[in-house]
Amino acid sequence: xxxxxxxxxxxxRSLHVQLAREIARKILSGEVAQNEIIxxxxxxxxxxxxxxxxxxxxxxxxxxxxxxxxKPKVGTRVTGRENWNFLDSQLLDWLIDIxxxxxxxxxxxxxxxxxxxxxxxxxAMNATAQQRIQLSATFQRMDDISxxxxxxxxxxxxxxxxxxxxxxxxxxxxxxFANVLCTMFKSFITHSxxxxxxxxxxxxxxxxxxxxGDSDKARxxxxxxxxxxxxRLPNSTK
Amino acid sequence: xxxxxxxxxxxxRSLHVQLAREIARKILSGEVAQNEIIxxxxxxxxxxxxxxxxxxxxxxxxxxxxxxxxKPKVGTRVTGRENWNFLDSQLLDWLIDIxxxxxxxxxxxxxxxxxxxxxxxxxAMNATAQQRIQLSATFQRMDDISxxxxxxxxxxxxxxxxxxxxxxxxxxxxxxFANVLCTMFKSFITHSxxxxxxxxxxxxxxxxxxxxGDSDKARxxxxxxxxxxxxRLPNSTK
DNA sequence: GAATAGTATTTGTAATACTATTCTGAGCTA
DNA sequence: TAGCTCAGAATAGTATTACAAATACTATTC
Numbered sequence: 001x002x003x004x005x006x007x008x009x010x011x012x013r014s015l016h017v018q019l020a021r022e023i024a025r026k027i028l029s030g031e032v033a034q035n036e037i038i039x040x041x042x043x044x045x046x047x048x049x050x051x052x053x054x055x056x057x058x059x060x061x062x063x064x065x066x067x068x069x070x071k072p073k074v075g076t077r078v079t080g081r082e083n084w085n086f087l088d089s090q091l092l093d094w095l096i097d098i099x100x101x102x103x104x105x106x107x108x109x110x111x112x113x114x115x116x117x118x119x120x121x122x123x124a125m126n127a128t129a130q131q132r133i134q135l136s137a138t139f140q141r142m143d144d145i146s147x148x149x150x151x152x153x154x155x156x157x158x159x160x161x162x163x164x165x166x167x168x169x170x171x172x173x174x175x176x177f178a179n180v181l182c183t184m185f186k187s188f189i190t191h192s193x194x195x196x197x198x199x200x201x202x203x204x205x206x207x208x209x210x211x212x213g214d215s216d217k218a219r220x221x222x223x224x225x226x227x228x229x230x231x232r233l234p235n236s237t238k
Numbered sequence: 239x240x241x242x243x244x245x246x247x248x249x250x251r252s253l254h255v256q257l258a259r260e261i262a263r264k265i266l267s268g269e270v271a272q273n274e275i276i277x278x279x280x281x282x283x284x285x286x287x288x289x290x291x292x293x294x295x296x297x298x299x300x301x302x303x304x305x306x307x308x309k310p311k312v313g314t315r316v317t318g319r320e321n322w323n324f325l326d327s328q329l330l331d332w333l334i335d336i337x338x339x340x341x342x343x344x345x346x347x348x349x350x351x352x353x354x355x356x357x358x359x360x361x362a363m364n365a366t367a368q369q370r371i372q373l374s375a376t377f378q379r380m381d382d383i384s385x386x387x388x389x390x391x392x393x394x395x396x397x398x399x400x401x402x403x404x405x406x407x408x409x410x411x412x413x414x415f416a417n418v419l420c421t422m423f424k425s426f427i428t429h430s431x432x433x434x435x436x437x438x439x440x441x442x443x444x445x446x447x448x449x450x451g452d453s454d455k456a457r458x459x460x461x462x463x464x465x466x467x468x469x470r471l472p473n474s475t476k
Numbered sequence: 477g478a479a480t481a482g483t484a485t486t487t488g489t490a491a492t493a494c495t496a497t498t499c500t501g502a503g504c505t506a
Numbered sequence: 507t508a509g510c511t512c513a514g515a516a517t518a519g520t521a522t523t524a525c526a527a528a529t530a531c532t533a534t535t536c
Contacts, residue, residue, distance in 0.1 A: 014488065016298075040517065051490040053291070056518090057298050060254075064302035064328070066417075072497040072518040083417065086410045087325045090302075107409040110360065118352035171345040172324045179304075179321065252519065278486065289521040294487090310487040311529040 019048060019058035024094040027067050027078055037075045038068075065091050089179040096187045108184055113226055115177060116162065119169050120206055120222040121215035126170030132211060135164050139207040146200040154198060159185045161203065165210070199225055257286060257296035262332040265305050265316055275313045276306075303329050327417040334425045346422055351464055353415060354400065357407050358444055358460040359453035364408030370449060373402050377445040384438040392436060397423045399441065403448070437463055 013021075026032045038044070041059075045052050059076060062068045066083040070076040085091060095104060127135065141157045159182065166178040202225035209218035251259075264270045276282070279297075283290050297314060300306045304321040308314040323329060333342060365373065380395045397420065404416040440463035447456035 016488085042517090053489060053491085057295070057488095060295050060298050061302050064299050070518060073499055073516060074497095075517065081410075082405055082413050084410075085323075085326055085414050087414045088323055104410070107411050110356070110409055111411045114353055114356035118348070122348065167320055171348055172319075172322075172342070173345050173349045175320050176323050176325045254519085280486090291520060291522085295519095308487065309529080310527065311485060311531095313486065 015050060016054045016057035016061065019050060019054060020061040021094055021097075022048070023058060024062060024067060024091070025098060027062070028084075028091075028095050029098050032078055034078050034080050036078050038078060040075060067091075087176055087180055089176075089183040092180060092183045096183070101187065105184075105188075108180075115174070116165070116226065117219040117222040119165050119174055119177070120210060121219040122169035122171055122174070123165045124210045124213050124215040124218040127168035127210060128170075131164065131168040135161070135168065135207065135210065138164060139203065142198070142203060143200065146198045149198070155185065155189060158198075158203075161207075165206075168210075197229075199228055202228055253288060254292045254295035254299065257288060257292060258299040259332055259335075260286075261296060262300060262305060262329070263336060265300075266322075266329075266333050267336050270316055272316050272318050274316050276316065278313060305329075325414055325418055327414075327421040330418060330421045334421070339425065343422075343426075346418075353412070354403070354464065355457040355460040357403050357412055357415070358448060359457040360407035360409055360412070361403045362448045362451050362453040362456040365406035365448060366408075369402065369406040373399070373406065373445065373448065376402060377441065380436070380441060381438065384436045387436070393423065393427060396436075396441075399445075403444075406448075435467075437466055440466055 023038075032038060039047070041052055041055055045055050048055065059068055059070065063070060065088050066079060066085045068076050069079050086095070092104075123131075138157060138160045142154070142161060145154045145157055163178045163181055166174045166181065202221065205221035206218055206225060209215075209221050261276075270276060277285070279290055279293055283293050286293065297306055297308065301308065303326050304317060304323045306314050307317050324333070330342075361369075376395060376398045380392070380399060383392045383395055401416045401419055404412045404419065440459065443459035444456055444463060447453075447459050
């Protein structure tokens with residue numbers, strides 16, 4: 001391998017990340033089974049035509065996300081599915097890349113159902129002054145776009161709105177969802193399936209409640225939004 | 239460095255994992271600020287007395303969890319807090335190790351509030367036959383222990399019960415919470431603060447509803463359990 | 477003064493050698 | 507025969523060195 005970096009998907013990626021992606025695909029797609037021992041390092045080096053250094057960095061990356069597990073003498077084993085960290089946005093990106101995203105979208109919607117109302121309630125209580133300013137600016141943009149609708153700008157503003165709510169909860173455990181949300185949205189966009197309706201009134205209700213510091217109203221408004229947008233999808237809870 | 243593995247916390251860890259832990263501590267504790275550029279690889283090698291190979295593996299581990307970001311010539315930068323993956327159980331382990339866990343416990347309880355009722359509802363619908371068998375066995379153990387109480391065995395069974403619910407949702411995004419829950423429980427145990435009460439009746443209600451496939455009842459029963467145990471803690475929503 | 481080319485510094489990749497761990501199995505012991 | 511101990515082999519872990527690629531910075535030129 002002569003060039004260390006390769007153009008791919010429009011962005012430059014280091015070699016070990018590309019490698020990790022390839023291996024992750026095989027694991028996530030089930031091409032290599034769970035609890036299976038993958039070939040030894042030297043074998044994989046020859047197979048992928050990379051140095052052991054890079055291969056190991058790729059394996060370490062996957063290990064860190066719970067996909068692999070290495071031990072001397074025994075080898076590197078694919079772990080059980082219950083150990084994959086599905087809330088890692090990079091892993092999610094790989095997962096989406098496989099295609100067959102019906103189940104992924106459905107499961108994610110189910111998670112949003114559980115989380116977003118509570119996140120909105122927390123944001124109403126804990127959002128900082130700066131976060132409230134950002135939320136205001138974003139909602140203003142949504143409001144403008146809803147009057148002169150444009151799919152692209154709307155999608156971006158909508159994403160930013162819900163992302164800010166997660167970031168404004170004041171709860172560290174909600175932060176990762178902001179990135180996961182971004183990854184899912186990007187996939188929604190490229191795979192179309194965006195709805196035209198903006199639900200601007202429902203969004204306004206959430207926004208107002210958060211700004212007013214009314215957590216109960218924020219929670220309920222978010223529930224309303226979800227139940228309204230849910231009706232336009234196949235069926236969210238399976 | 240002569241010995242590759244070192245006894246630590248009772249378990250053997252590879253060098254790069256120990257290194258990652260040390261660096262993670264500095265980041266999570268705020269000893270090194272966000273967006274700060276950390277010293278170059280060679281400098282850190284000398285500082286920690288390790289090879290560049292191991293140091294890089296440590297950095298890659300932290301990068302994978304969103305704590306660091308490297309670019310040629312510019313160096314390795316600590317990312318913003320909104321990129322830490324707090325739902326990674328290894329990262330959580332490091333975080334707990336720092337101490338000052340008041341906020342962590344509170345935030346985690348808040349997350350459980352949002353998630354567990356929905357998880358119970360999903361489990362009622364989607365648990366497989368085998369998962370129902372495991373849940374039965376675990377609840378049976380809880381029931382026995384509640385009559386002849388013992389803190390250790392109870393805690394273990396209680397953990398297993400709630401863990402199984404997450405695993406039985408049939409939703410990939412809920413799986414990581416099973417591991418996060420384990421990590422938190424382990425911390426609860428070592429730092430005491432375990433309550434005596436078992437809430438066996440509330441647990442029984444959840445169990446029965448799941449076995450009966452009644453998702454609404456399962457959700458409500460889980461809400462009841464949380465509201466009851468919440469009252470015994472300082473204040474959960476801040 | 478601005479654009480361009482060159483240079484230096486830092487991370488990325490490669491290749492090799494050696495170490496630590498642990499599975500396997502042979503051989504010994506009870 | 508069953509079980510234990512120890513040696514060896516296989517594999518991941520660590521170290522060292524060398525070079526490549528990327529980019530911030532500097533100098534040169536127009």
